Amino acid sequence: MLYRENGQFKTSYGADQQIFPIAQDRVAMLLLLALAAVVVPGLASEYLLRAILIPFLILSLAALGLNILVGYCGQISLGTGGFMAVGAYAAFNFLVRVDGLPLVAAILLGGLCATVVGVLFGIPSLRIRGLYLAVATLAAQFFCDWAFLRIKWLTHDSSSGSVGVSGLSVLGMPIETPVQKYLFCLAFVLVFGLIAKNLVRGHIGRSWMAMRDMDVAAAVIGIRPMAAKLSAFAVSSFIVGVAGALWAFIHLGSWEPAAFSIDRSFQLLFMVIIGGLGSIAGAFFGAAFLVVLPIVLDNLPYWFGIPIDTALASHLTTMIFGALIVFFLIVEPHGLARLWQIAKEKLRLWPFPH
Amino acid sequence: MKPNKTSTIAARAALMLAAAASLLGGSGAALAQAKEQFIPLLVYRTGPYAPNGTPWANGKQDYLKLINARDGGINGVKIAFEECETGYATDKGVECYERMKGKGASLFDPQATGITFALTDKVPVDKIPLITLGYGLSASQDGNVFKWNFPMMGSYWTAADMLIQHLAKKEGGFDKLKGRKIALVYHDSPFGKEPIPLLEERQKMHGFELVKIPVTAPGVEQKSAWLQVRQQRPDYVLLWGWGVMNSTALKEAQATGYPREKMYGVWWAGAEPDVKDVGEGAKGYNALALNGHGQQARVMQDILKYVHEKGQGSGPKDEVGSVLYTRGMIISMLSVEAIRRAQERFGKGKVMTGEQVRWGLENLAIDQKRLDALGIGTLIRPISTSCQDHMGSTWARVHTWDGSKWNFSSDWLQADEQILKPMVKAAADKYASDKKLTRRAPADCQS
Numbered sequence: 001m002l003y004r005e006n007g008q009f010k011t012s013y014g015a016d017q018q019i020f021p022i023a024q025d026r027v028a029m030l031l032l033l034a035l036a037a038v039v040v041p042g043l044a045s046e047y048l049l050r051a052i053l054i055p056f057l058i059l060s061l062a063a064l065g066l067n068i069l070v071g072y073c074g075q076i077s078l079g080t081g082g083f084m085a086v087g088a089y090a091a092f093n094f095l096v097r098v099d100g101l102p103l104v105a106a107i108l109l110g111g112l113c114a115t116v117v118g119v120l121f122g123i124p125s126l127r128i129r130g131l132y133l134a135v136a137t138l139a140a141q142f143f144c145d146w147a148f149l150r151i152k153w154l155t156h157d158s159s160s161g162s163v164g165v166s167g168l169s170v171l172g173m174p175i176e177t178p179v180q181k182y183l184f185c186l187a188f189v190l191v192f193g194l195i196a197k198n199l200v201r202g203h204i205g206r207s208w209m210a211m212r213d214m215d216v217a218a219a220v221i222g223i224r225p226m227a228a229k230l231s232a233f234a235v236s237s238f239i240v241g242v243a244g245a246l247w248a249f250i251h252l253g254s255w256e257p258a259a260f261s262i263d264r265s266f267q268l269l270f271m272v273i274i275g276g277l278g279s280i281a282g283a284f285f286g287a288a289f290l291v292v293l294p295i296v297l298d299n300l301p302y303w304f305g306i307p308i309d310t311a312l313a314s315h316l317t318t319m320i321f322g323a324l325i326v327f328f329l330i331v332e333p334h335g336l337a338r339l340w341q342i343a344k345e346k347l348r349l350w351p352f353p354h
Numbered sequence: 355m356k357p358n359k360t361s362t363i364a365a366r367a368a369l370m371l372a373a374a375a376s377l378l379g380g381s382g383a384a385l386a387q388a389k390e391q392f393i394p395l396l397v398y399r400t401g402p403y404a405p406n407g408t409p410w411a412n413g414k415q416d417y418l419k420l421i422n423a424r425d426g427g428i429n430g431v432k433i434a435f436e437e438c439e440t441g442y443a444t445d446k447g448v449e450c451y452e453r454m455k456g457k458g459a460s461l462f463d464p465q466a467t468g469i470t471f472a473l474t475d476k477v478p479v480d481k482i483p484l485i486t487l488g489y490g491l492s493a494s495q496d497g498n499v500f501k502w503n504f505p506m507m508g509s510y511w512t513a514a515d516m517l518i519q520h521l522a523k524k525e526g527g528f529d530k531l532k533g534r535k536i537a538l539v540y541h542d543s544p545f546g547k548e549p550i551p552l553l554e555e556r557q558k559m560h561g562f563e564l565v566k567i568p569v570t571a572p573g574v575e576q577k578s579a580w581l582q583v584r585q586q587r588p589d590y591v592l593l594w595g596w597g598v599m600n601s602t603a604l605k606e607a608q609a610t611g612y613p614r615e616k617m618y619g620v621w622w623a624g625a626e627p628d629v630k631d632v633g634e635g636a637k638g639y640n641a642l643a644l645n646g647h648g649q650q651a652r653v654m655q656d657i658l659k660y661v662h663e664k665g666q667g668s669g670p671k672d673e674v675g676s677v678l679y680t681r682g683m684i685i686s687m688l689s690v691e692a693i694r695r696a697q698e699r700f701g702k703g704k705v706m707t708g709e710q711v712r713w714g715l716e717n718l719a720i721d722q723k724r725l726d727a728l729g730i731g732t733l734i735r736p737i738s739t740s741c742q743d744h745m746g747s748t749w750a751r752v753h754t755w756d757g758s759k760w761n762f763s764s765d766w767l768q769a770d771e772q773i774l775k776p777m778v779k780a781a782a783d784k785y786a787s788d789k790k791l792t793r794r795a796p797a798d799c800q801s
Contacts, residue, residue, distance in 0.1 A: 051452035055445070096788075149542055149568070156788075159551045159781070160491075160544035162471045166789045176479070252444065253475040256468055256544050258571065259444055295449065298439070310437040311399035311408075 003347040019197055036186060041179045049178035056291045057185040058246045063271040063283035064189075064196055065239030070269070071278035072200055073232035074212030075125050079118075079137035080240055080268045082144030085260035087114040087241025088248035089154050092163055096156055103168050103175070107188075107245040114241020115234045117144070122233030126226055129215075141262055148257040164254025181250050188246060192239055197280050199235060208232050209278070274328060276337025285336035289328075294321055390434040391427075391693060391705050393418060393686075394454030396447060396464050402572035403442045403466075403597035405627035406678055410465065411437065412669035413682025416657050419668070421690055423660040428693050429702045442597075444468040451476070460693070460711045461485055463685050467545040470503075475789075477502040482708035483715050485692075487685045488513070488621055488644045492548055493781035495774075497716060497744040498793045500782065504715045504744045506688055507737065511777065512748040512769035513620045513642055514549035514592070518556045520752055520764055521590055521618070532561040537588035539579055539595070539603060542568040546594045549620070551781075553592075555773060573599025580606040593619040593641075600628035604636045614639040621750060625677035629755045637757040642750045645684055645733050647760065649675035652729030653683065677760065680733060687728060688737070692718060716741060716799075735766065741799035748774075 003024050010016040020026045044053065066080050091110025094101055101109075121140040125133050148154055148161070155163050168175040175184050199205050207228040210218035219225055248255045267290060275286020297317040301308040308316075332339045346353070397411035398404060418433045427433055436457070438450035447469030451462065461483045464470045470490040477484055478501060484490070485504045492511040494503035521536070522528045538553060540546030550566065557564045565586050567579045573595055580603075583591060591612065593603055600623045607614060615638040619628070624641020649658070654675045662671050673679055689711075696706045696714030706714070719738045725731040737746035752764035786793065 045456065047452045047456045051449040055449075160471075160547045162468075162544040164471070164475055164789070166475055252448065252472050254471050255444070256471065258468060258543060299453075302436075309399075310397060310411075310439050311404075314400045314439040314441070 003344070003350075005348070017201075019201070033190075037183070041182060044182075046178050049182045052292060052295060054178070054182055054185055054251050055247075056287055057182070057189050058243050058251055059268070059271065059291055060284045060287035061185075061189050061192055061246065062240050062243035062268050063275065063287050064193065064280065065236045065243060066268050067272045067275075067277065067279070067283045068196060068200070068208070068239070069232050069236035070272050071276070071282070072205060072212060073208040073229060073236075075122070075229060075232060076130065076134040076269075077137040077236070078134050078262070078265050078269065079121060079140030079144070081260040081262060081264035082141040083114045083118050083237045083240040084244025084247060084264065085144045085148055085257060086117045086237075087111055087244035088255065088260065089148055089163075090114065090241070091245035091249065092165060093154065093156070095165060103170050103249075107242055107249070110245040111238045111242035114244065115238040118233045118237020118240070119230055122230050122237075125229050125233065138262075141265055145257055145261065148260075160256075162254060162256040165249050166253065168249060175250070185246055185250055188242065192242065193280065196235075196239065200280070204228075204231060212278075270325070274325060274335055276335025279335070279337035281340060282335050282337030285340065289336060293324065297321060389431065389705060391431050391460060392434045392436075392458045393689060394450075394457070394459040394462060395435055395437045396440050396450050396454070396462060396466075396469070397437050398440050398442045398465065400439060401441045401443075402574070406597050406622070406625060407442070407465065409625070409627070409669065409673050409676050409679040410682040412667075412673060413679035413684075414463065414686045415668040415682075416661050416674070416679075417653075417683045417686035417690070419661045419666055420653075420657050423664065423666070424656060428690055429697055431693075431697075431703060431705055433690070440464075440466065440469060442466050442468075444472050448472055448476075455480055455482065460706055460708050461689055461715070463487070463689070464490075467491075467548070468543065471544055474500070474503060480708070481712075483712040485685060485689060485715065487681065487688065489545070492552075493778055493785055495743060495745045495778050496782035497739075497741050498782070499786045499791060500744065501794060501798075502712060504739070506739075506744075506746050507684075507734070508621070508644055508745065508748050508750060508769070510545075510548035510594075510620070511552040511774060512745070513750070514552045515556070515769040515773060516642060516748075516750055516767040517592055517618050517620075518553070518560075519767055519770065522560070523764075528560050534562040534590070535565060535586065535588040536562050536590045536592060537565040537567055537583055537586060538592045539567045539569060539576075539583070541571055541573055541595050541599055543571050545596060545622075549592075549594060552773070552777065555777060559773075569595070569599060569603075571599075572597055574602055576602055576606050579603075580610045580612070583607075583612055584610050589616065591617045593617055593623045595619070595623045595628075599623075601631050604629065604632040604639060608632070608635040618642075618752070621681075624753060624760070626760075627678070634757045636755050638754065640752050640754045640763065643677065643753040643760070643762065644750050645677070645680050647675055647677045647680045647733070651675070651680075651731075651733055653687075653733075654680075654729075656729060657683070684730070684734060687730065688715075688718070691720060691728075695719075715739065716744065718746060741794070 005022045008023055020029055062084060069075050069077050087110040090113035091106045094109045095106040121137060124136040128136060155161050175181055207223045210223050211228045215225055252259060271286030271290050274289055276282025294317055297320055301313055395414055398407035399411060418435050422433055438454055440447040440450050447464060447466060451473055459482055463485050464473055467489050470484060470486050473484055474491060483502050483504060485506060487506045488508045490505045492509035494500035494505050495509060522531055525531060553564055565588055567582050569576050569579050595603055607617060614636060617639050619641030621642040621644040624643060629636040657674055661667050692711055692714035693706050695717055696710040700710045716739055721736045722731060735747055735749040739746040748769040749766050751762050751766055753760040754763040
């Protein structure tokens with residue numbers, strides 16, 4: 001009833017091409033932004049911010065980056081954890097070794113290093129595809145794991161291989177309290193979300209999608225496979241690298257290579273698949289599903305006051321979580337984003353469906 | 355099919371909202387229960403480290419239950435506790451820490467080196483002490499820089515130092531170590547890498563050859579590591595493992611034919627779960643023992659009487675008194691003693707804050723008489739902490755597996771202060787300059 005586009009006439013190309021063509025969507029988005037930027041910092045508890053919202057935002061960003069590669073360009077990657085690690089350790093090295101380098105610059109430079117590594121490991125994608133490419137990107141993961149465990153220079157000669165940062169600040173403002181950290185991450189997610197959305201709507205995004213759908217046909221209509229594939233690797237690993245730097249700097253504070261192990265790569269790939277391949281919103285849905293749901297499940301017995309063995313609760317969480325993944329993939333193989341889209345379609349017709 | 359989908363979405367949205375609502379509102383609720391000292395228990399009862407994590411967790415919990423059941427709490431203050439499963443993963447540990455912190459936690463035992471590293475930056479802000487008995491950051495012994503860390507009774511550096519001392523004694527003097535080859539087979543994580551600086555220092559002093567052989571975590575696959583051992587033929591192997599890595603290493607040693615008598619584990623590689631499955635194959639294997647064990651100690655008898663016989667035990671009865679169970683129990687004992695000490699200063703019968711418990715941890719003075727009174731006189735040696743020294747004592751023994759039980763095979767050893775002190779100070783100074791911290795002023799020690 002409320003959600004429909006009747007009477008909203010587009011009189012210019014600009015109006016027709018905007019991100020949210022329906023006025024209600026724009027209002028909803030602005031409300032969501034206001035909620036995220038104003039209401040949440042004011043109301044949320046420290047636990048909610050530090051243990052749930054910050055990891056959610058950062059992993060959404062990483063999933064967004066991976067979605068560009070996997071969802072839009074069709075190149076399966078299992079090296080995401082490794083690219084995150086490159087972003088984190090490169091940003092760390094820039095921050096420690098270059099005096100007076102601003103935090104944001106260090107994080108972006110970290111992302112840039114991840115881009116270089118990402119493009120390097122993306123080169124095989126010009127020759128191999130599908131599962132074979134997945135195996136090739138797996139090499140990136142193991143190489144990064146190895147490099148940060150073994151090359152002492154990269155970890156600033158720390159005896160244990162664990163590094164950390166503290167006393168972060170941006171433009172003289174400290175990033176210490178949970179609210180500050182949350183807003184810092186939110187700013188990154190917003191900016192990169194907007195960039196990603198615009199990239200995938202433009203000709204670059206279209207060339208990625210053409211590559212994904214059929215690379216021979218795409219080449220025939222004049223899309224250069226090398227430029228398309230490598231640009232997808234570059235953009236994707238840049239965003240993933242920035243997310244890695246945020247994960248290390250803002251969420252963990254001090255970290256070891258194990259924080260970016262192969263498990264992280266799988267987790268992000270699952271986020272993208274469950275959230276919805278080839279959808280910006282899907283990255284957020286997927287991250288919410290994989291970050292928030294296990295914690296909620298873990299806490300359920302406590303909220304209802306059911307005394308339950310810790311090990312049993314942990315096993316139950318894993319089992320229910322696994323079952324839910326299977327359930328959602330059966331109900332909608334295209335992910336949560338597709339479910340959301342279907343809901344919107346239905347709402348537009350409601351209450352008079354054909 | 356169509357109406358089905360919308361209803362799922364609605365149901366999911368409702369679930370999410372409910373969850374969000376309880377997250378927003380739920381955290382403050384537990385704070386209201388005053389008069390109870392809340393001790394969070396970060397544990398892992400699942401995953402590759404569960405065989406070792408479980409007895410540890412049970413020991414921690416049983417002692418708290420004992421204090422509540424036998425003494426009615428600490429000077430009348432009952433202990434409340436809650437477990438949080440970390441699975442040994444750092445990010446999960448951080449989540450647990452945040453969750454438990456909101457409930458009024460007064461101290462944490464993270465039970466994992468990785469989690470300790472991540473929390474070390476967070477605790478000064480939140481003003482909650484960390485107790486890391488026999489693990490964690492070796493440099494955190496320096497209480498002047500690490501105000502909130504308490505690596506009680508030992509660190510990886512003291513452990514490595516004692517092992518080298520023991521080997522020297524076996525060989526007949528430090529000069530006999532010259533030209534010997536010692537291999538360190540370690541868990542490739544901060545936990546396994548921590549001892550390396552000390553071993554390198556000792557290597558420079560005595561001229562033995564140190565071979566470093568990393569094992570990828572969690573350590574179920576070690577064929578290449580033991581191939582290296584076979585090629586290098588070291589005189590001794592130091593095993594720095596945890597969880598399944600230890601039993602796997604012993605099985606690989608057996609398969610390689612490396613004599614178990616020449617293998618020495620850290621105290622995290624010297625408990626029943628590490629050798630039980632290997633049984634006879636582990637016969638002769640040595641490891642450091644940070645604490646004694648067995649059910650004879652009076653405190654264990656009390657736990658059996660007041661906790662297990664009431665059906666309140668956290669684990670199986672025969673696990674009581676095992677090596678890691680005892681270690682967990684000692685951690686809870688030290689926590690309780692720190693709270694008791696804090697109460698002496700800040701008011702008996704009151705609930706202590708994190709800051710007050712920290713003072714208690716820093717001013718512990720547990721002598722032999724007190725240990726005997728606690729019923730653990732045979733298990734550990736006296737501990738006294740100070741502003742400068744957050745460790746309290748560095749005593750440990752070596753014990754050897756005879757195929758069915760651990761037997762002590764050395765006297766009490768102690769780490770060499772002469773070597774340790776400058777290293778700890780240098781490492782703490784480096785940490786302080788990296789983090790732009792200043793050392794605590796002497797006046798701060800009084801607070």
